[in-house]
Amino acid sequence: MKRTGRVSALIALTGAVCLLPPAVAHADKTPPGGGGIGGSSTPDGTISATAGGIAYDRSKNGAGTSVGPLAPVGNWTPPACWYAPKYSPAEFKAYVEPIWNADSTGSSWDATQRDRYVNGKPYTNFNLDKADKGYWWDSYADPSFPPGWDACQKPYFWVDKGAPPPADIPEAITPEVLGKLAYAAIRVPTTKVTLKPDGASKVNLPTWAWLDKTDFHPVSVTASVPALGISATTTATPVSLKLEPGTADATLSPASGECPINADGSIGTPYQAGSADNAPPCGVTYRRATSGTPYNLKATVTWKISWAGTPAGGGDLPEGTFGQDQQVTVQEIQAVNR
Structure with missing residues (x-):
């Protein structure tokens, strides 16, 4: 079942647009790199932490008004969606509980979510006892590729620091995926x-x-x-x-x-x-x-x-x-x- 009732905001990402939830109250330590919530940039805009917890260093990119993106030869396209760290345990709790309490997704769905993330099926109390030991991961997508967004519909999942993401999630962020996303950010004269x-x-x-x-x-x-x-x-x-x-x-x-x-x-x-x-x-x-x-x-x-x-x-x-x-x-x- 696809996740419903999730509020999304459009945030610019290297000339494209990505989906991510609005910022929440930071009751705990923010994951390094912004955790995918908002971003920052250097004064000249060459380095920025943006959606997906991804920081882009554009200091060696083409610059000026007369630059543009590359058109890949063939049918290749950058990744349409990927999974990356998004929330600490406290941030995750602060994000989802208001949604459940508002009953915007239906009592049956909310109960299923509470079982999954609070009642030990399989997670307990949002993994608050694992603060600073890992992150809740979620999907990010370029809405220019609707089929890609459909491919990234797994529920939030936990990954311990230093551990690989689940093997059944090929879209999990890796250096190779980052290389492909950086391709989309290149600008040439x-x-x-x-x-x-x-x-x-x-x-x-x-x-x-x-x-x-x-x-x-x-x-x-x-x-x-x-x-x-x-x-x-x-x-x-x-x-x-x-x-x-x-x-x-x-x-x-x-x-x-x-x-x-x-x-x-x-x-x-x-x-x-x-x-x-x-x-x-x-x-x-x-x-x-x-x-x-x-x-x-x-x-x-x-x-x-x-x-x-x-x-x-x-x-x-x-x-x-x-x-x-x-x-x-x-x-x-x-x-x-x-």
């Missing part, structure tokens, strides 16, 4: 490439394109659960730039439109005087002029994604992409007769 000519391009004249190494470098986000001493850092590293000219009347260089990253971290090669007639390492040659409406040149950077966990774990996650359109006007080359 927009892919506005530098073009030469930087004004109007000319028919049959190569247009050079490049990205500077100072703008495109690895970014990372670390997600951790201080209450459990686990964390994961997910890193996105740019690996290639793909150009799509916005018209069939164009020739790409290289022919695939895929421009690999250079050894120094840049993509493509800046134009130098005297190279106007040469095929650029990364660029496009338009064969037809625009007539009123510019071409939409799309530049998409592919990022390799990997994660490393503490105390252990790591590996690769699906690559992500982030692209941007740029308008390009192409003119005919005007010949001058003397």
Whole structure:
């Protein structure tokens, strides 16, 4: 049976939204990392303790107004829901007893809950005798993934400090789950490439394109659960730039439109005087002029994604992409007769 009568509040989480109960009176020690109740942040917003008892360190993430989330390649999505520590024994008691006393969930349901958490079937008196020895765990979910929320409907359960969560709960928070959640928090810079000519391009004249190494470098986000001493850092590293000219009347260089990253971290090669007639390492040659409406040149950077966990774990996650359109006007080359 699904839990009913639970009041939920919407709290922003790394650009998405997660469900968590409203804050309760803290009659006991709050679990480290906020226990999932509310959160805090540094003045610059790079480190925050948010829903799920998860703290996000964004100090090495992409920053500024021209950043955005990655689109994973394929059908992969971050976890839709997970279980993590939420309450100390006293906090749990303070949260559920008013709900039972209000009879908002029905006397039969309330009696079942009292049996489970108070009368020893299987827990006794909210585990108040275990204060500071563990936490009550609950589910958290991104409501953008309703099927995931349906998958995380187990009742509150207790986990002793240092003990693993029950084996029948695959959605329990782990370094690997943190690595996937950190993926969703990564922000990368927009892919506005530098073009030469930087004004109007000319028919049959190569247009050079490049990205500077100072703008495109690895970014990372670390997600951790201080209450459990686990964390994961997910890193996105740019690996290639793909150009799509916005018209069939164009020739790409290289022919695939895929421009690999250079050894120094840049993509493509800046134009130098005297190279106007040469095929650029990364660029496009338009064969037809625009007539009123510019071409939409799309530049998409592919990022390799990997994660490393503490105390252990790591590996690769699906690559992500982030692209941007740029308008390009192409003119005919005007010949001058003397």
